[in-house]
Amino acid sequence: MKRIKYLLLFMMCLLLAGCTSGVNQQEDSTAIMTPSVTETVSDVEIEEAKILSSRQEEPGTEDASDSSQSSMPGRGEPLDSTLQVHFMDVGQGDSILLIQGEHSMLIDAGDNSCGTKVQSYLQANNITTLDYCVGTHPDADHIGGLDVIIYKFDCKDIWMPPCSKDTKTYEDVISAIQSKNYKITNPSAGGTYTLGDAEITVLAPVKDYGEDANNNSIAFKVVYGENSFLFTGDCEEEAEADILASGLDVSAQVMKAGHHGSDTSNSRELLEAAAPEYFVISSGEGNDYGHPRAEVLNNLRSMGIKVFRTDEQGSIVAVSDGADITFNTMPSESWQAGEPKGSSNSSMETQAETESSYEESESIQKRVVLNTNTMKIHRMNCSSVKQMSEKNKQVSSLTVEELKAMGYEPCKNCKP
Numbered sequence: 085m086k087r088i089k090y091l092l093l094f095m096m097c098l099l100l101a102g103c104t105s106g107v108n109q110q111e112d113s114t115a116i117m118t119p120s121v122t123e124t125v126s127d128v129e130i131e132e133a134k135i136l137s138s139r140q141e142e143p144g145t146e147d148a149s150d151s152s153q154s155s156m157p158g159r160g161e162p163l164d165s166t167l168q169v170h171f172m173d174v175g176q177g178d179s180i181l182l183i184q185g186e187h188s189m190l191i192d193a194g195d196n197s198c199g200t201k202v203q204s205y206l207q208a209n210n211i212t213t214l215d216y217c218v219g220t221h222p223d224a225d226h227i228g229g230l231d232v233i234i235y236k237f238d239c240k241d242i243w244m245p246p247c248s249k250d251t252k253t254y255e256d257v258i259s260a261i262q263s264k265n266y267k268i269t270n271p272s273a274g275g276t277y278t279l280g281d282a283e284i285t286v287l288a289p290v291k292d293y294g295e296d297a298n299n300n301s302i303a304f305k306v307v308y309g310e311n312s313f314l315f316t317g318d319c320e321e322e323a324e325a326d327i328l329a330s331g332l333d334v335s336a337q338v339m340k341a342g343h344h345g346s347d348t349s350n351s352r353e354l355l356e357a358a359a360p361e362y363f364v365i366s367s368g369e370g371n372d373y374g375h376p377r378a379e380v381l382n383n384l385r386s387m388g389i390k391v392f393r394t395d396e397q398g399s400i401v402a403v404s405d406g407a408d409i410t411f412n413t414m415p416s417e418s419w420q421a422g423e424p425k426g427s428s429n430s431s432m433e434t435q436a437e438t439e440s441s442y443e444e445s446e447s448i449q450k451r452v453v454l455n456t457n458t459m460k461i462h463r464m465n466c467s468s469v470k471q472m473s474e475k476n477k478q479v480s481s482l483t484v485e486e487l488k489a490m491g492y493e494p495c496k497n498c499k500p
């Protein structure tokens with residue numbers, strides 16, 4: 085029975101197309117994600133998320149009998165409700181939704197292309213208000229979609245580290261926060277919060293890492309009954325070592341991979357201290373950084389830790405009843421490491437990640453409108469765009485310099 089349920093949910097998850105992997109999907113899957121069929125796919129996603137959430141909220145005959153037959157060791161009495169942890173497939177990035185009863189928390193929202201997908205996923209789970217909206221650190225693959233979420237949902241508390249970044253992506257998030265008159269909370273290590281019946285202990289940042297966004301990541305542990313989950317954003321080994329030195333309890337049954345399974349994070353020391361049974365990697369299929377790295381997978385394998393991966397399995401959903409944790413799919417058995425493209429030097433890698441995220445966000449944000457008849461470049465909001473005939477109008481994400489090289493001229497009024 086249980087195997088059938090896994091299979092069913094797994095097949096539904098295959099339908100969920102990663103929002104940044106449209107091109108790859110197109111080649112080898114029927115779940116095609118191209119700009120022209122975006123609506124259709126997001127409908128499928130909404131349906132799927134509804135099914136997932138309704139299955140988990142079914143006043144449990146089947147689920148209860150399943151968990152009593154579970155091969156996982158019981159840890160106590162199940163609670164009346166559940167804690168759902170959805171590791172959404174957002175390609176190369178993070179976005180995790182926690183639901184406990186009427187309460188919810190969003191940890192990151194993928195990159196700039198993922199805001200509406202995450203929005204749909206939340207709406208499909210009947211969420212209108214987030215108790216916590218967390219931007220773990222200001223990198224684009226974490227906060228890129230957060231502006232959309234902040235505009236569309238009521239957020240009771242917004243968590244971000246005291247670390248800014250000189251990017252349009254970061255500015256957009258701050259503008260969204262200001263437009264709704266929200267204040268930012270900088271949670272500090274050791275602080276405790278509640279999400280319904282779940283308890284949250286903040287583990288990091290332990291100190292200020294200057295402009296090092298990854299190490300400034302907010303990390304915390306969520307405990308529900310006898311079950312526990314660890315989230316460390318993109319903390320690198322330095323921040324991981326500081327968390328361990330702080331003496332806070334990092335032990336957890338489920339650990340989200342630090343920095344998408346990079347070997348600059350997920351140190352053996354942290355893995356041993358956390359001693360998770362399950363490890364969930366949120367990374368993009370065929371990503372440029374070689375995530376997850378072989379060294380990390382080797383450590384996990386030798387320690388007998390079961391691995392789930394969004395790049396192979398789509399969105400991963402873990403449901404805790406306070407005693408046992410059930411996943412929507414079987415663990416991955418591939419142990420397939422990512423293949424880095426370009427330099428394997430890890431500081432170069434981090435640098436490259438930062439820059440490509442930045443470029444991507446810039447190209448998305450700075451789209452211009454071309455008049456292919458007059459060969460003029462306009463800003464989106466230029467008054468002449470409204471008067472332009474549709475057949476001459478073309479939206480472009482090329483830079484003004486690139487367009488000039490093609491013979492276009494910037495409009496003298498809107499000065500793009």
Ligand SMILES: [Zn+2]
Nearest residue numbers: 223297298318
């Ligand atoms: Zn990062």
Ligand SMILES: [Zn+2]
Nearest residue numbers: 223225318343
């Ligand atoms: Zn990241």
